[in-house]
Amino acid sequence: xxxxxxxLFSGQNHFALLxxxxxxxxxxxxxxxxxxxxxxxxxxxxxxxLLDEISIAPFISGNRLVIVExxxxxxxxxxxxxxxxxxxxxxLLFVVQIDxxxxxxxxxxxxxxxxxxxHKQFPILTRSRLxxxxxxxxRKEGGTITPEARELLLEISGEDQGMLLQEIKKIxxxxxxxxxxxxxxxxxxxxxxxxxxxxxxxxxxxxxVEEGIKYVESLIRRSDNVYGLWTSLMxxxxxxxLIWSVVxxxxxxxAAVCRDAGVPFPTAxxxxxxxxxxKKESLTRIVSLVADMDKDLKTGVLRASVESxxxxxxxxxxxxxxxxx
Numbered sequence: 574x575x576x577x578x579x580x581l582f583s584g585q586n587h588f589a590l591l592x593x594x595x596x597x598x599x600x601x602x603x604x605x606x607x608x609x610x611x612x613x614x615x616x617x618x619x620x621x622x623l624l625d626e627i628s629i630a631p632f633i634s635g636n637r638l639v640i641v642e643x644x645x646x647x648x649x650x651x652x653x654x655x656x657x658x659x660x661x662x663x664x665l666l667f668v669v670q671i672d673x674x675x676x677x678x679x680x681x682x683x684x685x686x687x688x689x690x691x692h693k694q695f696p697i698l699t700r701s702r703l704x705x706x707x708x709x710x711x712r713k714e715g716g717t718i719t720p721e722a723r724e725l726l727l728e729i730s731g732e733d734q735g736m737l738l739q740e741i742k743k744i745x746x747x748x749x750x751x752x753x754x755x756x757x758x759x760x761x762x763x764x765x766x767x768x769x770x771x772x773x774x775x776x777x778x779x780x781x782v783e784e785g786i787k788y789v790e791s792l793i794r795r796s797d798n799v800y801g802l803w804t805s806l807m808x809x810x811x812x813x814x815l816i817w818s819v820v821x822x823x824x825x826x827x828a829a830v831c832r833d834a835g836v837p838f839p840t841a842x843x844x845x846x847x848x849x850x851x852k853k854e855s856l857t858r859i860v861s862l863v864a865d866m867d868k869d870l871k872t873g874v875l876r877a878s879v880e881s882x883x884x885x886x887x888x889x890x891x892x893x894x895x896x897x898x
Contacts (some may be wrong), residue, residue, distance in 0.1 A: 574688075574689070575688075575689055575690060575691050576655075576656045576659070576689045576690065577691075578659055578661075578663060578664050578665060579655065579656070579659065579664075579665045579666075579667075579686075579689055579690040579691070580664070580665070580666045580667070580690055580691050580692075580693070581666070581667045581669070581683075581686060581687060581690035581691065581692045581693070582594060582666065582667070582668045582669070582693050582694075582695065583667075583668075583669040583670075583671060583679060583692065583693075583694055583695070584670075584671055584694045584695030584696055585670075585671045585672070585673040585695070585696060585697050586673075586695040586696055586697050586698065586734070587670050587673065587695075587735075588733065588734035588735045588738075589695045589698075589734065590668065590670060590695040591670075593693075593695070594640070594666075594668050597638070597640075597666065598610060598612075598638075598640070601636070601638045601664075604636075605631065605634040605635065605636050605637070605638070606632075606633075606634055608632050609631045609632055609634050609636065609637045609638065610637075610638050610640075611626060611637070611638070611639045611640070612640045612642065613626065613639065613640065613641050613642070614642055614643060615641055615642060615643030615644055615645040616643060618641070618645060620645075620646075620647065620651045620654075623639075623641065623645070623655070624651075624654055624655065624658050626639055627639050627655065627658065627659045627660060627663050627665050628658050628659070628660050628663075629660060629663070630660055630662060630663075631660075631662050631663070635662060636662050636663070636664060637660070637662060637663045637664070638663075638664045638666065639663060639664070639665050639666070640666045640667075640668060641665070641666070641667045641668070642668050643668075643669065643670075644669055644680045644682060644683060645667070645682070645683065645686075646682040646683075647682065647683060647685045647686045648685060649685050651685070652685035652686055652688065652689050655686075655689065656689050667683070667686060667690060669683065672800075673697060697732075698732075698734070700732075703727070703732055703734075704723060704727075706734065707723055707726070707727075707737065707741065708723075710737075710738060710741050711741060711745065711753075714741060714742060714745040715745065715750075716741070716744075716745035716748060716750075716752075716753060717752045717753065718752065718753040718754075719752060719753065719754050719755070721754070721755055722753050722754050722755045722757065722758050725755050725758045725759070725762075726740060726744075726758050726762055729758065729759075729762040729837050729839075730762050740761070740762050743761055744757050744758065744761050744762065747760065747761055759837070759838050760838065761839075762837070762839060772788060773785050773788055773789065773809075774809065774813075774843055774844055774846070774847045775846065775847075776788060777847055777893070777896040778846040778847035778849075778850050779846075779850075780850070780897070782893060782894060782896050782897040785893055785896070786890055786893050786894070789802065789889060789890070789893065793886065799882040799885050799886055799889070800882070800885065802889065803870075803885055803888070803889060806863070806889060806892065806893075807863060807867060809844070810859060810860060810863050812836050812840050812844060813844050813847060813848060813851075813856070814856065814860060815834040815835065815836055816830055816834050816836060816840070816841055816844045816845060816848045817848040817851060817856055818834070819833045819834045820845060820848045820849055821853075825845060825849065827841045827842040827845060828841075830845060851896075855895070855896070858895055859892070859895045859896065862891070862892055862895050863892050866888045866891070866892060870885065870888065875888060
């Protein structure tokens with residue numbers, strides 16, 4: 574039986590899930606004060622600490638909100654204690670992000686919490702719902718878009734809502750009240766995967782490989798998404814090959830490279846400096862190494878998982894070192 578004060582958010586749609594969590598926190602803080610809002614990281618969190626926290630009464634307010642971020646193990650007995658010991662003026666919210674690259678699978682260690690919590694799931698949007706969401710966000714920004722431009726935006730920037738929202742706001746400003754068309758999108762839209770690796774490509778193109786590796790480490794610390802970074806790196810190398818071929822023929826203007834290489838304009842603009850510095854032998858070694866590493870990861874020669882990504886981190890570092898020539 575669900576408890577009226579215990580809630581659970583989970584899903585692969587991290588953007589929607591985190592937006593809803595942000596809305597909860599903001600609304601609660603405005604009504605009851607930040608001193609009655611507690612956010613706890615599930616890492617190293619033991620159930621005894623959580624039970625102590627939810628039993629505390631609010632400070633000069635009607636309610637208190639405790640948010641637990643991440644997966645926490647909970648037995649049947651512990652779930653029963655959560656239901657029994659939670660203060661009558663305390664709200665408990667669990668927030669669990671599911672890896673979007675995998676089929677939806679709720680953590681088995683939290684099945685007892687699932688039984689006592691009001692569970693709201695945040696799935697990845699279907700294509701039609703995503704298009705509707707784009708239109709809704711455009712209206713909020715006072716903008717409109719042609720169907721062709723909307724399709725192109727999805728093709729270039731992908732379906733990540735967080736990234737799309739940034740692009741929507743940027744292109745709306747650029748269009749300055751005009752209906753957004755394909756030209757607006759081509760001029761400004763950032764390609765999926767490019768957003769995080771622009772700075773990395775700049776560093777590698779300048780020969781600052783060690784600094785590039787440190788930058789990657791900072792990306793991993795911030796997002797904890799090593800697989801996403803590996804995918805971005807593979808995508809970048811594939812685009813780099815196309816752009817390098819065109820640059821070797823003497824074409825260096827981004828618009829011309831975009832046309833001749835068949836890549837989006839922002840991609841050409843970002844990767845041309847790196848392509849101009851790389852020799853054929855270096856590019857060949859980079860492509861060969863990335864391909865071999867990806868094959869080994871997929872066939873189990875190299876073992877890495879979401880829970881234990883250390884080997885994949887080492888693979889990324891090894892591939893980046895190849896840019897040193």
